[in-house]
Amino acid sequence: MSAARLALLPDFPEEHWPSMDLVAEQLLLGLQTHHAGLFDVHRVCPQYIRAASRLLDQSGGAVNLDRLFNRFVNYPRYAKKIARDFDLFHLCDHSYSQVVHALPANRTGVFCHDLDTFRCILDPAAEPRPKWFRAMAKRILRGMQKAAIVFHTTSTVRAEIEKYALIDPAKLVQAPLGVSPEFFEPSVESPPSTPTLLHVGSCIPRKRIDVLLEVFAALRDKFPDLRLLQIGGDFTAPQRDQIAMLNIDNFITQRRGLTRSELARLYRSSSIVLVTSESEGFGLPVAEALAAGAIVLASDIPVLREVGGPAALYAPVADIQSWITTAEQILRNPSSAPDRAASMNWAQRYSWQSHAATIAAAYARLLGTAEVASC
Numbered sequence: 001m002s003a004a005r006l007a008l009l010p011d012f013p014e015e016h017w018p019s020m021d022l023v024a025e026q027l028l029l030g031l032q033t034h035h036a037g038l039f040d041v042h043r044v045c046p047q048y049i050r051a052a053s054r055l056l057d058q059s060g061g062a063v064n065l066d067r068l069f070n071r072f073v074n075y076p077r078y079a080k081k082i083a084r085d086f087d088l089f090h091l092c093d094h095s096y097s098q099v100v101h102a103l104p105a106n107r108t109g110v111f112c113h114d115l116d117t118f119r120c121i122l123d124p125a126a127e128p129r130p131k132w133f134r135a136m137a138k139r140i141l142r143g144m145q146k147a148a149i150v151f152h153t154t155s156t157v158r159a160e161i162e163k164y165a166l167i168d169p170a171k172l173v174q175a176p177l178g179v180s181p182e183f184f185e186p187s188v189e190s191p192p193s194t195p196t197l198l199h200v201g202s203c204i205p206r207k208r209i210d211v212l213l214e215v216f217a218a219l220r221d222k223f224p225d226l227r228l229l230q231i232g233g234d235f236t237a238p239q240r241d242q243i244a245m246l247n248i249d250n251f252i253t254q255r256r257g258l259t260r261s262e263l264a265r266l267y268r269s270s271s272i273v274l275v276t277s278e279s280e281g282f283g284l285p286v287a288e289a290l291a292a293g294a295i296v297l298a299s300d301i302p303v304l305r306e307v308g309g310p311a312a313l314y315a316p317v318a319d320i321q322s323w324i325t326t327a328e329q330i331l332r333n334p335s336s337a338p339d340r341a342a343s344m345n346w347a348q349r350y351s352w353q354s355h356a357a358t359i360a361a362a363y364a365r366l367l368g369t370a371e372v373a374s375c
Contacts, residue, residue, distance in 0.1 A: 003040040004367050006031070007086040009079070011093050012070055014048040018232060019284060023111070024092040026178060030356025038364060039088075046070075046078035072136070076102040088363050094150075097143035109149035109363065111175070112167075114281030115160055116206070117141075122164055141166070149362050151175045153282040156303040173362045177282050178352030182260040183267065183291035184344065195331060196227045198270035198294075200263070200285040201277070203233035208299070208318060210242060211276040215323045217246040223331055229270070230254045231263065267292035272330055275299060278317045283307045291347035295330055295337040297323070307350075311343035 008031075010024035011017050024043065031041045052065035079089075079102040089103050094112040115122065120129035121137050129137075144150060150167045152158050152174055161167050197216055203209050209230075216228045228251060235243065235254065243249050258266070267273060273289040275298040286308045289296045298304040300314035308314075313330070315322040330337050 003036065003038055004087040005085065006039040006041045006088040006090060006363065007082065008041055008043045009089060009091050009096065009099060010043060010045055011096065012045065012048045015067065020093045023177065026180070026352040027092065027356055027359065030352055031360060034353060034356060035360040038360060044082060046074050049074055071096065072098055075099050079103050088367065090359070090363070094144055095140060097140045097147070100143035100146050105146040106148050107366070108147050109151060109366070110144050110147040111151040112144065112157065112161065113153055114157060114279070116279070147171070148366055149173055151359060151362070153177055154303050154306050156306050157281055173358065175355050175358040176350055177284055177287070178355045179287050179291045179347055179350045180260050180352065182264045183288045185264065194225055194227055195223055195271040196229055196269065198229050198231070198266060198273045199276070200231045200273070201233060203235055203239060206277055206279045208276040208278050209233070209235070209239050211318050211320065211323065212274055213239065213242050213246060213248065214320050215274070215327060217248050218320070218324045219327055219331070220248065220251060222328060226251070228252045229266065231258060231266065232256055263288070264292050267294045270294055272297050272327055275304060277301070277304070280304060286312060287347050287350045290343040293340040293344050295334065297326055297330065309346055311338050311346035313337060
């Protein structure tokens, strides 16, 4: 039997979501490397069209207009054109689920990383949005609900999906994200001469960069040589104001566009990796840091507890004093943290090969069901 044609639909690269790009890249590699006999996989994505930002300017409003056009018009139009060319379709990011409306939903899967896209309709009091924005979120949600399979990262995300009765539980498949081999490589670097706190991720509100900055500033009073390295984000205006107010600008470095090997070296050379988020769908920096043998101090929320287990340390969300106390103890006595070898062993459970295998098995079952139904 010939391999089933599977279309992998990623985010637009122009949107600059490194985590979503990584997920698509690793799934494509895993399916092509280990499941080529079963699936003929192709990454398919329309060309990004810049209209408003070209005609008007590069302001946030024009850029957002282009994003809306490409997500809700360009991508679905493209998907409709290729709907007959493939047997199966996989959307790598649930926030693109509006595309499902243009595809054969009974042969389409969506990866749901978290429910942030739908907060404005699930909890409108906590996240008020204009009517047009809620309508957009509802269309995205209806697309995800139509899909034949909805993958999710953790049991925490599944519990939230079930809490709101969003998806038929029979459609749900857990496929944890993976950690790339570069993070498991043994350390060859000398211990850093300067103590460094490391944060990896964006600077969007749920990452609670305000907490990160407050904690760093307080710790600098106790450890004058301490530095903060932020990877992957871009400080917002309010965050820059906070940095200026705390007088810590000269002690912070922000970097982007690193290779996985470069990031792995920074994990290994850090004193503590801080993950201050108030919500996450998985928390990949926790798993990557543990694989690299780093000490992790993360927000005490269910999803990070699930990913980090006993290998990480935890502090309540936004409890500044708890974060300071725990981090100070680690800086003064690193041996008080969980054993590094045990942490690395814990991280072994997160594999991109396993991630791809789980998704491949789900599509194989779906394909078998579809073939039986058509007989």
